[in-house]
Amino acid sequence: MRILVTGGAGFIGSHLCERLLEGSNEVICVDDFNDFYNPKIKEKNISECKKNFKLYKADIRNKKNLENIFKKEKIDIVVHLAARAGVRPSILYPQLYADVNILGTMNLLETARRNNVKKFVFGSSSSVYGLNKKVPFNEEDSLDSMISPYAITKYAGERLCYQYNKLYKIPIVCLRFFTVYGPRGRPDMAVYKFTKLINEKKKIEMYGDGTSKRDYTYVSDIVDGIMAAINKKLDFEIINLGDSNPIELKYLIKLIEKNLGKKALIKKADVQPGDVPVTYADIRKAKKLLGYQPKIKIEDGIKRFVKWYLKEAL
Amino acid sequence: MRILVTGGAGYIGSFAVKALCDEGHSVYVYDNLELGHKDAIDKRAKLTVGDLSNINKLNSSLKNIDAVMHFAGYICVGESVLNPGKYFRNNVLYALNLLEAMKNNKVRKIIFSSSAAVYGYPKKLPIIESEAINPINPYGETKVVFEKMLDAQRLHGIRSISLRYFNAAGDALDGSIGEDHRPETHLIPKVLMATLKNKPVDVYGTDYKTKDGTCIRDYIHVLDLVKAHMLALDALDDGKEGFYNLGSEKGHSIFEIIQEAQKATGKKIKIKKCPRREGDPPVLIASSKKIKKELGWKPEYSDIKTIMESAWKWHKTHPKGYRK
Numbered sequence: 089m090r091i092l093v094t095g096g097a098g099f100i101g102s103h104l105c106e107r108l109l110e111g112s113n114e115v116i117c118v119d120d121f122n123d124f125y126n127p128k129i130k131e132k133n134i135s136e137c138k139k140n141f142k143l144y145k146a147d148i149r150n151k152k153n154l155e156n157i158f159k160k161e162k163i164d165i166v167v168h169l170a171a172r173a174g175v176r177p178s179i180l181y182p183q184l185y186a187d188v189n190i191l192g193t194m195n196l197l198e199t200a201r202r203n204n205v206k207k208f209v210f211g212s213s214s215s216v217y218g219l220n221k222k223v224p225f226n227e228e229d230s231l232d233s234m235i236s237p238y239a240i241t242k243y244a245g246e247r248l249c250y251q252y253n254k255l256y257k258i259p260i261v262c263l264r265f266f267t268v269y270g271p272r273g274r275p276d277m278a279v280y281k282f283t284k285l286i287n288e289k290k291k292i293e294m295y296g297d298g299t300s301k302r303d304y305t306y307v308s309d310i311v312d313g314i315m316a317a318i319n320k321k322l323d324f325e326i327i328n329l330g331d332s333n334p335i336e337l338k339y340l341i342k343l344i345e346k347n348l349g350k351k352a353l354i355k356k357a358d359v360q361p362g363d364v365p366v367t368y369a370d371i372r373k374a375k376k377l378l379g380y381q382p383k384i385k386i387e388d389g390i391k392r393f394v395k396w397y398l399k400e401a402l
Numbered sequence: 403m404r405i406l407v408t409g410g411a412g413y414i415g416s417f418a419v420k421a422l423c424d425e426g427h428s429v430y431v432y433d434n435l436e437l438g439h440k441d442a443i444d445k446r447a448k449l450t451v452g453d454l455s456n457i458n459k460l461n462s463s464l465k466n467i468d469a470v471m472h473f474a475g476y477i478c479v480g481e482s483v484l485n486p487g488k489y490f491r492n493n494v495l496y497a498l499n500l501l502e503a504m505k506n507n508k509v510r511k512i513i514f515s516s517s518a519a520v521y522g523y524p525k526k527l528p529i530i531e532s533e534a535i536n537p538i539n540p541y542g543e544t545k546v547v548f549e550k551m552l553d554a555q556r557l558h559g560i561r562s563i564s565l566r567y568f569n570a571a572g573d574a575l576d577g578s579i580g581e582d583h584r585p586e587t588h589l590i591p592k593v594l595m596a597t598l599k600n601k602p603v604d605v606y607g608t609d610y611k612t613k614d615g616t617c618i619r620d621y622i623h624v625l626d627l628v629k630a631h632m633l634a635l636d637a638l639d640d641g642k643e644g645f646y647n648l649g650s651e652k653g654h655s656i657f658e659i660i661q662e663a664q665k666a667t668g669k670k671i672k673i674k675k676c677p678r679r680e681g682d683p684p685v686l687i688a689s690s691k692k693i694k695k696e697l698g699w700k701p702e703y704s705d706i707k708t709i710m711e712s713a714w715k716w717h718k719t720h721p722k723g724y725r726k
Contacts, residue, residue, distance in 0.1 A: 182498060183457070186498050190490065191490075191491065194487050194490055234554055235557065240551050243550060244547045247537075247546065247547060248543070255540075362557065
């Protein structure tokens with residue numbers, strides 16, 4: 089199959105591209121190599137993708153770009169992972185987040201349906217559950233407590249997907265990712281940031297008292313879920329992809345310390361605006377519809393991450 | 403207060419502008435005049451011709467503003483289905499510029515025109531605010547998303563009230579200002595305009611499971627709707643926020659509306675039966691208990707007779723709307 093992966097040079101995207109290339113697929117990667125973090129990292133991410141791999145350096149905000157790519161490449165399936173990520177910067181630059189995440193998604197859906205793609209997979213986020221009290225988060229829960237522009241842009245993306253499915257009958261799967269981590273993880277995310285600072289014997293800022301919890305999900309498990317979403321026959325579904333095992337921030341720091349063999353210098357700081365106290369995925373739907381089963385436990389995942397960090401991170 | 407009204411040259415916006423001026427507020431209209439009418443704007447208000455896509459113009463227009471009433475937006479359900487991108491772009495993305503500009507200028511209060519379309523096919527009638535949010539067209543989606551965006555603005559100290567309108571209808575009691583949409587998609591003006599031209603009225607669906615087979619809607623007089631905005635403005639000052647349904651709590655079928663129009667106009671109105679339109683729920687009736695209880699709102703003009711007579715007065719004297 090010919091699969092377009094937007095954000096294909098990013099963290100999750102590059103892992104997905106590699107997995108797709110293991111099968112008999114052709115991958116068309118679209119990425120704008122923006123400067124949210126060092127674009128060299130993205131170049132390295134896809135350095136092993138060669139055969140059956142085509143790269144377009146393009147911005148999804150520009151619909152012309154997409155039209156040209158779709159015209160040239162006959163695309164069967166779109167996996168749309170390109171986005172401005174991160175809750176905290178979205179509070180500073182909501183317009184940028186809206187442009188890339190909503191307008192960009194709109195452009196892709198529009199181009200995809202005009203070119204009769206067979207499936208559209210959208211990378212959404214657990215942040216749409218916001219401050220919801222009831223855990224684990226279920227796909228049916230109401231979304232009344234989103235607290236960041238990032239979350240809203242993802243929610244808007246899901247709603248756009250829903251409308252395009254209803255209007256144009258494109259099968260669409262929206263996957264709500266829960267705190268994805270692993271090799272090539274984004275440098276702004278806690279796992280990477282803490283590993284780097286602890287390793288350099290620098291102070292780390294711990295927001296809140298360390299009891300906030302995240303449902304850290306290892307990137308290969310996420311890729312398993314995306315692959316199933318590509319392959320299973322579905323009409324429109326919103327599905328959580330998480331580990332379903334929330335981990336306290338304190339414990340995460342402990343695991344990183346253990347794997348680095350170094351002690352963290354912790355400076356306590358206030359809870360950041362936009363941060364939620366807990367994320368916790370209900371993954372029954374993913375199990376049922378996708379046969380999804382997370383395999384990498386946090387202890388193992390952090391071990392693998394730290395190993396990668398020490399050997400390969402730029 | 404100094405109040406910016408986006409879409410102030412439009413149907414509901416122009417009534418809000420007038421009411422705000424009457425109450426002694428300084429009113430600034432921000433409208434691109436794509437669909438609005440310059441002549442609909444009260445002379446006491448100041449107009450800036452600008453688009454929501456223009457963040458710079460919004461930034462300068464929001465200087466020293468105390469509160470915003472946000473009416474600007476595309477409103478045609480059918481068009482939104484054909485062109486969802488246009489609706490998301492304008493009603494969500496560009497509207498976000500307004501919130502950005504508010505943040506930049508420390509404007510902390512906004513009242514938003516939302517819609518009963520956020521509910522789609524309701525499970526229970528009358529519709530209460532806890533009904534599931536489940537829009538069935540892109541227009542309704544844009545309203546849902548913008549409501550959520552407003553929610554998230556609390557991070558920046560911006561507080562909001564979203565009013566979920568049912569079917570706004572009626573015109574100024576003295577016939578001075580009124581509804582002039584192009585194209586007109588609303589039932590009452592369509593009926594009255596067809597009557598003026600002696601043409602039959604299209605009735606979409608006569609086989610619904612309602613008393614006479616036609617769709618039932620909740621019509622609320624634009625003056626009552628605007629009154630709710632005034633109360634919402636005070637309520638924001640009292641620390642209230644959130645969303646409220648705004649309807650008369652009474653349902654009228656299309657045939658009843660046509661009958662009422664015959665009474666008001668004294669003319670026999672012909673109908674043309676057409677098939678159902680997709681996405682038209684059979685019955686939509688609001689419960690407005692929440693806004694009555696919390697904001698003390700009470701409809702005064704939303705009986706169908708007053709709505710129809712005021713509408714007829716406007717259309718009879720302005721057969722071409724604001725066109726000269």
